Amino acid sequence: MPKLITLQNIKESRERISPYIHNTPVMTSQSLNRESGCSIFFKCENFQRTGSFKIRGAMNRVMQLSDADKKKGVVTSSSGNHGAALSYACNTFKIPLTVIMPENSSLYKVENVKRYGGMVQFCEPNQEARDRDTARFIAEKGAVLIHPFNDENIIAGQGTVALEFLEAVPKLDVMITPLSGGGLMSGILSAVKQRQKDIKIFGAEPREADDAYRSLKSGSIQSNHSTNTICDGLRAQLGSLTFPIIQKFADGIILCSEEEIVHAMQVIWQRCKIIVEPSSAITLSALTQKKSSFAGKNVGIILSGGNVDLYHLPWIKNKP
Amino acid sequence: MPKLITLQNIKESRERISPYIHNTPVMTSQSLNRESGCSIFFKCENFQRTGSFKIRGAMNRVMQLSDADKKKGVVTSSSGNHGAALSYACNTFKIPLTVIMPENSSLYKVENVKRYGGMVQFCEPNQEARDRDTARFIAEKGAVLIHPFNDENIIAGQGTVALEFLEAVPKLDVMITPLSGGGLMSGILSAVKQRQKDIKIFGAEPREADDAYRSLKSGSIQSNHSTNTICDGLRAQLGSLTFPIIQKFADGIILCSEEEIVHAMQVIWQRCKIIVEPSSAITLSALTQKKSSFAGKNVGIILSGGNVDLYHLPWIKNKP
Numbered sequence: 001m002p003k004l005i006t007l008q009n010i011k012e013s014r015e016r017i018s019p020y021i022h023n024t025p026v027m028t029s030q031s032l033n034r035e036s037g038c039s040i041f042f043k044c045e046n047f048q049r050t051g052s053f054k055i056r057g058a059m060n061r062v063m064q065l066s067d068a069d070k071k072k073g074v075v076t077s078s079s080g081n082h083g084a085a086l087s088y089a090c091n092t093f094k095i096p097l098t099v100i101m102p103e104n105s106s107l108y109k110v111e112n113v114k115r116y117g118g119m120v121q122f123c124e125p126n127q128e129a130r131d132r133d134t135a136r137f138i139a140e141k142g143a144v145l146i147h148p149f150n151d152e153n154i155i156a157g158q159g160t161v162a163l164e165f166l167e168a169v170p171k172l173d174v175m176i177t178p179l180s181g182g183g184l185m186s187g188i189l190s191a192v193k194q195r196q197k198d199i200k201i202f203g204a205e206p207r208e209a210d211d212a213y214r215s216l217k218s219g220s221i222q223s224n225h226s227t228n229t230i231c232d233g234l235r236a237q238l239g240s241l242t243f244p245i246i247q248k249f250a251d252g253i254i255l256c257s258e259e260e261i262v263h264a265m266q267v268i269w270q271r272c273k274i275i276v277e278p279s280s281a282i283t284l285s286a287l288t289q290k291k292s293s294f295a296g297k298n299v300g301i302i303l304s305g306g307n308v309d310l311y312h313l314p315w316i317k318n319k320p
Numbered sequence: 321m322p323k324l325i326t327l328q329n330i331k332e333s334r335e336r337i338s339p340y341i342h343n344t345p346v347m348t349s350q351s352l353n354r355e356s357g358c359s360i361f362f363k364c365e366n367f368q369r370t371g372s373f374k375i376r377g378a379m380n381r382v383m384q385l386s387d388a389d390k391k392k393g394v395v396t397s398s399s400g401n402h403g404a405a406l407s408y409a410c411n412t413f414k415i416p417l418t419v420i421m422p423e424n425s426s427l428y429k430v431e432n433v434k435r436y437g438g439m440v441q442f443c444e445p446n447q448e449a450r451d452r453d454t455a456r457f458i459a460e461k462g463a464v465l466i467h468p469f470n471d472e473n474i475i476a477g478q479g480t481v482a483l484e485f486l487e488a489v490p491k492l493d494v495m496i497t498p499l500s501g502g503g504l505m506s507g508i509l510s511a512v513k514q515r516q517k518d519i520k521i522f523g524a525e526p527r528e529a530d531d532a533y534r535s536l537k538s539g540s541i542q543s544n545h546s547t548n549t550i551c552d553g554l555r556a557q558l559g560s561l562t563f564p565i566i567q568k569f570a571d572g573i574i575l576c577s578e579e580e581i582v583h584a585m586q587v588i589w590q591r592c593k594i595i596v597e598p599s600s601a602i603t604l605s606a607l608t609q610k611k612s613s614f615a616g617k618n619v620g621i622i623l624s625g626g627n628v629d630l631y632h633l634p635w636i637k638n639k640p
Contacts, residue, residue, distance in 0.1 A: 018530055025345065027367075046593045047347075047592075047593055099460065127476045232603075266630060269595055269630055270630065272367075272526065273367055273371065273594060273595040273596075273626035274593060274595065275589055275595060277594040306593035310586060310589055310590065310633070310635065311635065313630070313633070313634060313636070315630065315631065316631060316633070316636055
């Protein structure tokens, strides 16, 4: 029987991390409501500390390290929003952090880690080297590895976003969340299905990295054939903790094409005047596709983050 | 003696327009506070209906048209945020609106007017043709001209933003507002200097369109030598109503270079995750320049609008 994270755990996590995170605002847009035929509520985690929801899980995990582990320091090989969030969380408690990053990482990602004090160690740009260097770092330094999603405390931390959302908008019928490794979605499912289980929860996944969709179809964790998507936050695959939760409790997974995602991103930027990354905008694209089934409903959308390289926008062809 | 708009008028305007506009949120950023050495409060008019504060004045003016004038219809030759706002306001009350626009206007601006139902009549792309065609339209159709800023009801409408701001953040020491034709700044001066006159109010003006700075220096309204600035909302010059108010009550005008404005715009996009146009970002650039004189103060910044052509961003060289 797959186990949800307990509501008690999520509530305690919320109490624990609340001094360090924002209760992010919920935004609405009359024109988008008119066009979509439903009432959309955007939970704006792009306004969250470090620019994404990832700080919720990272902070929750870091705060529960033992004193001995805190001294050993932390390592991760995830260089996106998790890396930046972990950097902020570790810095808050003066815990050394090293992020193992491919040497061809964009300057933008490197800076997001360094801004909050995390150290970066470069490795050859392939997964094997990354895993090997991370393992070596752990062996040599005794550092604690913090996984971006396959971790109970991370999942419980991500679930806190749903508690805030339900308080701000008590009458949601549906929630749509981006889906990658499944930490966010598992947290949300845990919080919502034990509180207001009539709320339907959908994951939005890029067609170009559709491991979760195929995993649910086949009944076992599938790898991504490719991760050729602009959603750089949605290239991971489900883990041993997140897969069973999503398999059992999710109400569906909606696949989105690259074109649809870029269009949704432009719509949010233009209408809502907020900056969201492609991995967030995918949720609106999922809603648009299933418009008819959401008609007249209150739809909650998780805008998971706003970390975008402003020099490389998917709708502009840069000069070479 | 220059006359401020009465506080009573601004309060009544607020009551009049409040069903049709947003009380926009105030945002803060810890990292920007740290870097600037003061506490910054951003009044987010980029989230306002039609994407800018202009709806405040436009709505206030349109709602006070006589029934006879409403039938005649409205015309304006200002095609930026005022045009879009007027389009929305007229549409709300089923009043015909025509905007006289140069035939080389960007598609983006044309669409902003048309989106809310305004009609567009193109003219040759020079000021003379624009004035002539507007005059002819008035003569032929008997339409009422609504000026973008040199109008008491427009100024009173813009002043409502300051009342909201003072309620949300009672302890402001300073306000910085973009300065173009002076409607917004005159409205703010009228609201603030009659309520909390110890609050200092500065206008931020592009160095490339510095008519207001030179007007205050010389003591009479000066024209812009050029308007070669990316701040497409700040190319107008002061009017007969706005000049004397600003001359008498403003605490200073801060000039900003194009480079500084673009940099401030990027900072706001990246840190605050909100979309503001160059004409808004100039306020942060003004603050940065005078950082030392604002140290430790509570500084209110008017982010006047967020209407940006996302295909043409000042920091990206597009492919030709």
